[in-house]
Amino acid sequence: MSDLINEQNQQPAMKSTKIDQYLASQKLFYDLEGNYSDEEFEQLANLITNSLTDYKEGEIVKGTIVGIQGDKVIIDIGFKSEGYIPIAEFDDPAQIVSGQQIEVYLEKIEGTGEGEVVLSKKMADFQRIWEKVLEADKNQEVIQAKILKRIKGGLVAEIFGMEAFLPGSQIDIKPIRDFDAFIGKTLDVKIVKINHAQKNVVVSHKVLIEEEIKDQREAILNSLEKGQVLQGTVKAITDFGVFVDLGGVDGLIHITDLSWGRINHPSEVVKLDEVINCAVIDYDPEKKRISLGLKQLQEHPWKNIEQKYAINQVVSGKVVSLTEYGAFVEIEKGIEGLIHISEMSWTEHIKHPSQKVSLGQVVEAVILSIDKEEKKISLGLKQLEPDPWGEIIKKYSEGSKHVGIVRNLTNFGVFVELEPGVDGLIHISDLSWTKKIKHPAEFVKKGDKIDVVVLNIDLEQRKISLGHKQLEENPWDTFEREYKVGTEVTGKVLRHVDKGLLVELPLGVDGFVPANQLSPTPIKSIKQAFPEGEELTLKVIEFDKENKKITLSAIEALRDKEQKLVEEYLAKHKLDKVTIGDLFKAKEQQKTASQKAKQEKTDKEQKKKN
Numbered sequence: 287m288s289d290l291i292n293e294q295n296q297q298p299a300m301k302s303t304k305i306d307q308y309l310a311s312q313k314l315f316y317d318l319e320g321n322y323s324d325e326e327f328e329q330l331a332n333l334i335t336n337s338l339t340d341y342k343e344g345e346i347v348k349g350t351i352v353g354i355q356g357d358k359v360i361i362d363i364g365f366k367s368e369g370y371i372p373i374a375e376f377d378d379p380a381q382i383v384s385g386q387q388i389e390v391y392l393e394k395i396e397g398t399g400e401g402e403v404v405l406s407k408k409m410a411d412f413q414r415i416w417e418k419v420l421e422a423d424k425n426q427e428v429i430q431a432k433i434l435k436r437i438k439g440g441l442v443a444e445i446f447g448m449e450a451f452l453p454g455s456q457i458d459i460k461p462i463r464d465f466d467a468f469i470g471k472t473l474d475v476k477i478v479k480i481n482h483a484q485k486n487v488v489v490s491h492k493v494l495i496e497e498e499i500k501d502q503r504e505a506i507l508n509s510l511e512k513g514q515v516l517q518g519t520v521k522a523i524t525d526f527g528v529f530v531d532l533g534g535v536d537g538l539i540h541i542t543d544l545s546w547g548r549i550n551h552p553s554e555v556v557k558l559d560e561v562i563n564c565a566v567i568d569y570d571p572e573k574k575r576i577s578l579g580l581k582q583l584q585e586h587p588w589k590n591i592e593q594k595y596a597i598n599q600v601v602s603g604k605v606v607s608l609t610e611y612g613a614f615v616e617i618e619k620g621i622e623g624l625i626h627i628s629e630m631s632w633t634e635h636i637k638h639p640s641q642k643v644s645l646g647q648v649v650e651a652v653i654l655s656i657d658k659e660e661k662k663i664s665l666g667l668k669q670l671e672p673d674p675w676g677e678i679i680k681k682y683s684e685g686s687k688h689v690g691i692v693r694n695l696t697n698f699g700v701f702v703e704l705e706p707g708v709d710g711l712i713h714i715s716d717l718s719w720t721k722k723i724k725h726p727a728e729f730v731k732k733g734d735k736i737d738v739v740v741l742n743i744d745l746e747q748r749k750i751s752l753g754h755k756q757l758e759e760n761p762w763d764t765f766e767r768e769y770k771v772g773t774e775v776t777g778k779v780l781r782h783v784d785k786g787l788l789v790e791l792p793l794g795v796d797g798f799v800p801a802n803q804l805s806p807t808p809i810k811s812i813k814q815a816f817p818e819g820e821e822l823t824l825k826v827i828e829f830d831k832e833n834k835k836i837t838l839s840a841i842e843a844l845r846d847k848e849q850k851l852v853e854e855y856l857a858k859h860k861l862d863k864v865t866i867g868d869l870f871k872a873k874e875q876q877k878t879a880s881q882k883a884k885q886e887k888t889d890k891e892q893k894k895k896n
Contacts, residue, residue, distance in 0.1 A: 342392070346410050351386045361390055361405055369403035376407065389414070412485075415446045419487055422446075423477040431475045431489055436465045443475065443489060450477075456490035459499075460531060461522050463558075499534035506535045507569075510576065514566040515583065520556050528552045530564060530578055537576035539564060546581045546620025548606050555580065587620035588661050595663070599653045600670070605643050613639040615651060615665060623663035625651055630667045632674050632748075633707030642667060675745060678708060682740050682750060687757065692734045700726045702738055702752055710750035712738060719755045719762065719834070720795040722788055762831050765795055769836055773826045774843055779818050787816055789824070795836065799824060803839035807862040815859040 349361040349369070358370040359382060371390065373379050391409035422429050431443035431450060440453040452475065454462055462468075479488035496503075506516075518530035518537065527540040544555045556562060568577040595601065595617070603615040603623070612626040625643070627636040636642060643649055651665035682688070682704060690702035693709065700712045717729050730736055742751040769775065769791070777789030777797055787799040799822070801812060809815055816822070823844075828837035844852050856863055 345392055346389050346413055347392055348387055349390045349405065351382060351384050351388065353384050354382060361388070363390065363392070363403065363405070365403055369405035371405050371407050412448065415448050416485065418446045419448070419477065419480070423480055426476060428474050428476060428494065429489075430472050431491075432472045433468045433470060435469060441465060441468060443473070445475070445477075445487070445489065448487070450475075450487040450489045452489050452491065456488075456492045459492055459495050459534065460519075496534070503534040506532055507571075507574070510566055510569045512566055512568065515563055516566065516578075517561065517563055518578075520558055520560045520562060523552050523556070523558060525551065528556055530562065532576070535574075535576065537564070537566075537578040539578045539580055543567065543577075543579035543581055546584065546587050547616060547618070548622075581620075587618060588658065591621070591656060591658055595653055595656060597653055597655065600650055601653060601665075602648060602650050605645055605647045605649060608639050608643075608645055610638065613643050615649060617663070621663070623651065623653070623665040625649075625665045625667050629654065629665070629669070631707075632668045632671065633678075635709065674707075675748065678750075679743055679745065682708070682710075682743065684740050684742060687737065687739050689735055690738055690752070692730050692732050692736055695726045695730070695732060697725060700730060700736070702736060704738075704750070708750070710738065710740070710752040712736075712752045712754055716741070716753040716755055719758065719760060720793075722796045761793070761795070762834060765793065765836070766829065766831050768793060769795075769797075769826050769829055771826050771829055775824055775826065775838070777822055777824050777838060779816055779820045779822065781818060782813050782816075787812065789822065789838065791836070797824070797826075797836040797838045799838045799840065803827070803837075803841050805856075805859070805861045806841060809861065815861065 347363050349363040352360040352362050352368060354360070354373065355370075357373050359373055359376065361369045361371055363369060369390070373382070376382055388407060389410045390405040390407055391413060393404040393406055393409070421427075429445055431445050431452065433452070434442045434444055434449065436442075437451075440451060440455075441457070443450050443452045452473075454465065456478070457465075457468065473491045474494055475489040475491050476493050477487060478490045478493065480486070516532050516537075518532040520528055521531040521536060522529040525541075527538050528544065530537050530539060539552075541549065541552050544552055549555060562580065563583060564578040564580050565582040566576065567579045567582065569575070601617050601623070603617040605613050606616045606622065607614040612624050612629075614622050614624055616622050625639070627639055630636045630639065630642045634641070649667070650670060651667055652669040654664040654666045654669070656663050688704055690704045690710065692700055693703045694701040697714075699714050700717070702710050702712060704710055712726075714723055714726055717723055717726065721729070723729055736754060737757055738752040738754055739756045740750060741753045741756065743749075744751075775791055777791050777799070780788045780790050780796065782788075783798070786801045787804070789797050789799055791797050801809060804812070804816065822840055824838040824840055825842035826836060827839045827842055828835070830836075840855070844855055853863065855861075
């Protein structure tokens with residue numbers, strides 16, 4: 287104000303100053319030439335100071351439209367200088383009239399170097415709208431919102447002239463599948479969230495619906511009982527079940543409670559918006575969770591099972607599951623039977639049910655057993671055909687000889703195919719009378735033809751035991767004569783085994799030479815000292831016909847030889863030097879140790895008996 291007064295004093299000839307304008311508006315007839323007495327000027331200054339408002343930035347003030355200059359509207363707010371508002375801030379420029387009073391927002395008192403006031407009509411309008419928003423939120427008022435457009439996650443609505451967000455989850459208590467249907471409509475809403483910093487507003491129509499059905503919801507929850515049948519609408523379908531609207535309260539039908547039979551997805555049983563009846567299975571008052579069931583409204587399929595199915599009855603069904611041990615067949619909804627892999631073929635060795643059936647295939651099977659208590663039915667596939675084992679027994683009787691093909695090798699024996707679908711097993715011990723075989727692969731290969739004799743047939747287990755060595759007479763009667771204890775023989779080293787050597791004897795039988803029978807002193811490396819293929823002079827020190835075992839000794843063979851031959855043997859095999867006397871001494875030590883071991887064994891057995 288002092289600036290205005292100073293300006294008036296400095297320019298007494300000015301006739302269009304703010305002071306003059308003010309005087310004219312107040313009809314004060316002072317000397318417009320500025321010829322005032324000190325008393326008159328003081329009175330004028332006090333009058334102006336008391337009449338003008340003390341303005342602050344960031345507040346809404348009233349202003350008068352003075353006119354239009356280019357793309358700006360000149361506004362007088364009663365300040366020392368006028369302000370400008372872009373004409374674009376007016377909804378209809380044609381409605382701008384000089385002298386019209388409007389509300390404006392005072393952004394800056396001096397926005398330019400010339401002292402121009404910065405004003406905004408748009409911000410003033412928004413401030414008034416924001417006040418309405420805050421008031422509506424404070425009082426939880428129901429307001430109207432016009433739906434403008436669809437965006438990700440929901441809709442954009444207009445309230446009080448500003449945009450607000452209506453999330454998809456806040457439109458209705460039911461899931462909305464067509465958002466576009468709401469565009470252009472007007473809905474009653476409540477403000478549920480305000481972001482003051484961003485000036486964002488979130489509204490909800492759902493809360494109004496929930497308020498309306500609150501009493502109805504409470505009535506439903508208070509009357510819930512297990513077994514109660516309710517009507518509802520399918521609200522949502524998920525992989526694990528179906529949500530049903532019971533009239534403001536949601537319940538869940540788990541996928542396992544939709545049907546007594548197997549289903550892959552709930553959509554196979556119900557559809558969206560379908561009205562269905564369902565039974566209350568359980569209710570959790572704390573969590574407000576309602577478990578519902580659809581299949582419970584139907585009779586349990588196992589109730590009269592004995593009236594529908596019988597043992598040996600042929601039934602038809604769809605393969606609904608394959609496991610390592612068999613195939614599950616759905617005979618009817620809620621009733622399944624298992625075809626175990628052992629019941630799929632009389633002759634084939636089924637390792638997986640997929641060898642005989644496939645998922646979804648419709649098959650016929652025979653009922654083998656029914657367990658009502660455990661709700662289990664055993665089915666058979668092979669029972670649809672005659673049991674071929676009656677003919678197999680005749681064709682492959684015990685003692686009969688055949689030629690088969692090696693189909694598989696295991697650690698314990700050889701599987702031989704006698705004919706398609708009919709296999710037998712040669713145990714590793716029945717391959718040879720004379721050879722010590724570690725693995726069948728040393729004797730035969732897959733695909734080889736082999737002569738066999740049937741040793742035994744187990745009809746119950748469907749197994750045929752075969753033999754190969756039994757095609758020849760047991761040579762151990764001959765070996766008993768040829769390899770008496772004390773007999774000197776020549777043996778060729780076949781391979782190195784645990785604690786000794788395996789050697790081949792002249793009649794094709796294998797014998798065992800313990801390491802302590804190769805040298806009276808410890809041997810650093812048997813493999814280096816006695817390579818495979820070397821021939822040794824040996825003596826039989828043990829013959830066990832029952833266990834088909836011949837034990838030999840190089841030391842015993844040397845005991846009758848000259849010292850020179852003993853030295854040559856030791857040098858050849860890089861063994862420590864010993865004399866014949868040492869050999870006898872070693873024999874006595876071995877004999878004593880053997881007798882001691884036998885005595886200890888006898889003592890232990892006697893102790894167990896006592």
